[in-house]
Amino acid sequence: MRKWGVTSFIAYWISDAFNASTWQFASSIIAIGLSWRESLGIVALAFFIISFVIALNGAIGVIHHCSFPALARASWGFWGSYIAIVSRAVLGTFWFSIQTMNGANTLRVMLGAIWPSFLTLKNDLPASAGITTNTMLSFFLFWLLQIPFLCMHPNKLRWLFMAKSIIVPIAWVAIMVWAFAETGGGEMFSQQKATLSGSAYSWAFLSSLTSVIGNYATLSVNQADFSRYSRVSVKWQLIYVPFLPIVFTFIAFIGIASTSAGLSKYGAVYWDPMALIENWESRAARFFAAFSFALAALGVNISANSLSAANDLTALFPKYVNIRRGQLICAVLCWALVPWKILASAISFLNFMAAYAVFLGPIAAIMVCDFWIVHRGKYDTLALYQPHGIYRYTYGVNWRAVTAFLIGVAPNLPGFINSINPSIEVGVGGRPYQFGWLLGFVSTSLVHVGLSAIFKPQETFVEKSVGPDDVYDATGYVDGESERSGSGEEIGREKGGWKERLERIL
Template sequence: MKFPRPHLRVAQSQSAFADGKSRWTNLDLDPVPRAGRLWGPLSFVSYWISDAFNAATWQFASSIIAVGLSWRESIAVVALSFFIISFVIAANGAVGAIYHIPFPVIARASWGFWGSYIAIISRSILAIFWFAIQNVNGANAVKAMIGAIWPSFLTMRNAIPEDQGIETNTMIAYLVFFIVQFPFLCIHPNKARWLFIAKSVIVPAAWIAILVWAFVAEGSGPIFEQKPTASGSQYSWVFLASMTSVLGNYATLSVNQSDFSRYSRVSPKWQLLYIPLLPIIFTFISFIGIVASSAGWSRYNTPTIPWDPIVLISHWSSRAARFFAAFSFALASLGVNISANSISAANDLMALLPEFVNLRRGQIICALLSWALVPWKILESAGNFLNFMSAYAIFLGPIAAIMLWDFWLIKKRKYDTLALYQPSMPTYRFDSGGLLLNWRAVVAFLVGVGPSLPGLIHSVNEEIDVGVGIHPYQFGWLLGFVGTSLVYVALSMLFPCVECLVERAVYADEVYEERERVVDGVELGFEGDVARVQEGSGKEKGLV
């Protein structure tokens, strides 16, 4: 039996999108053909349930309580934040469902080919960070699982210096989780949806059982009687900062939902399901976190609220209960790492190096890079966790705004799919010569991010006093989204890019069909494909 020889370069598509243009696409970056669109309503619902049930969502409200708000304000922050971001996720996700292209390609329509790298690199950094953080959450869960079977594992002698922020047994668990997770990084999204379906059944059942335990054990505990410790202007800033942290958690999916919606076989209108679905699901999970943390605080008389669920279940006397509860958190971390992080990072890395990176290689590279981020230090405290969430939200809010308004308002939902892969065509060159960059998007992005930079600097080094400059950073996602929206729309209307405003949309199916068309018994070459599609060969289909 002969095995194919490994090659440094990845396989290139033979479609009109990639012929002779390997610098800008490969087989995995090309639009998803009809045969590859396997995601239906069940896939999307299970995807979001799977994505929501993870340790970070559990920790949202309980960590907000830890920094000064009551349970009521914490629940309100989570519900309001996801209500806001659900509109952005649905709007940007619809683009992928319509054109079946991923986020890095969609970004070219508003940023230009080279300009899109600003959005791509910003998104990829956060996706890799989140992958690393979920690895730590998964490692802690695996540590609890092993400890339930082998109790002495939890008291193993630590051979790692204390200043490294991780112990030997946790590092072993990290390695175990990493090794178990690795094969899932090689699974295509069309097959990974079965993982999401399985997780959307197993993990909710386990967490609802924990909720029942919390009410039975302590009647939900004393947190429901606790008053907020923040007051006055501090209360307002803590509220806004907490909103930014929650928004930051799903800021990646507000821009890259198309990485999954591109596999949709149903109407783009299904993306509207996110608007009622996301606030309900995420708020419910955060409520479970509050009730369980409160019950644990009361029942086990811990000095602080056990906002980390693994810390909570470590107090349980039943080893079987600890094992299965920890398993649910390990599965939660694994699932969300695939659904929200590794595939997103892989698409970004593909866009940067399409000749050498495909979807599988991109996920593996993401996993390897995550080791360099020492994510266990980010999760040392509730304050650090929230600071990290706030940090990158200030970059992704403006990116999400540019993409949303570009498609729905400026371009009036009309993109030329072929031109998004061909920089030689004038459509998305933005009159920038060889720069291939939309200066309107860059200016709007800088305006949206700029006010939050002093606060970001202070969060990195608290010795740098920025005075009131810290406040814009505390609601950086909202400020960046609104500010960038206003500037980008204004610049695009005052200085319109006429070439970008196509008369009718050009869909991927038209290009694929044109490629297969035979005229006088001879298949069209690439130049013929472009000409026929641009002449409007899809008009007979009633496409707009």
């Protein structure tokens, strides 16, 4: 089932990059007081940093062809991995709901272009609901449209990503052309300096950087969910390092140009692209522009969120949940998260992104450091599926990873609590939260590597990396070679001593 080539991965990342959140990065950073140059610099720096983590964790999936939940067992322990799995399942479901809300806004504009009276439907919902009747209907319809795609196997989804990587960039470049043709770039490009200064500027810079990283922190953890299907060499994962900063920064630039054009033409800062598109007079232009954003939201919601949550749920409830059922469960749970309130303003959007990164930074750090530094790139694929195997550690839990995770998360908790309930005063205790991903990643890495060096888990080390194609069954056949002629003993000798390995496994 290894059907993903280089083209598939490039299409996948272009598909992921072109979504409303990426468009909003720089615009929402400008909204809190930084200049357009600084906002683009923050986006480029954020993706340069996160691209290394994505590439390193993606490479583990290519080598062992396992999903994130299975790979997490090697660093967290067979049962300890549930800490990381549950954390990512919850966060993946959260982000699924956010992208569904983005998709609902695009669908509302599309329906308004076809049926103008839809936008003026009587609102029967109270103001406290934070959403209108037509937006709620759009949310339900977009949620419903996602269901068929949630039932597809990941190998088939690569065609969706390829289609999106062609259609959406063309539409967004056209919007950028409109922005420069209408206003010549607008007023934002004339702003050369930030409106903030001193410590306020520094903290705004750090919090914005963390927010941008947090948006794709989930993919720094779950890249193996897709790279496991790779049929190309592991070295191709390194393409992310130059590719991601360039693509994401370009899309953020489109967002700035369009927002700037909206400011000059309509007199308001529309950091939400749908709010900008709604001002266009041409109904056809509104429809097709909104369609491109709807397709963008659909693609990223599946690739980054529903499949992540589904893989986690299959690990938590393997007897009852497969990937298809897991995605459907994720879709049902998103209703409970009221995403329309999270996306109420630029400030709340950035706060949510920062909160999202608090837990994923330490998780990514543990996986990267454990494989590449502690175990020096040597895992045993078969042992990842053995509850009482070499990755059992202490009662199934690697206390080193758990300790490192808690130390990485703890400094961010006061700020995290304050972001949930601003009435709770935490004072300077909230400062670490503003660069939570970086702090969590670095501190967790140091603690995990340090504890693993002092209290070395000897039983987890293997002399040679054992990949999925190196695992022998009881007859001596390598996986996929049962059709070959010759006795099991002959093939065992050819491949290098299956009997000795089988003895050790048993």
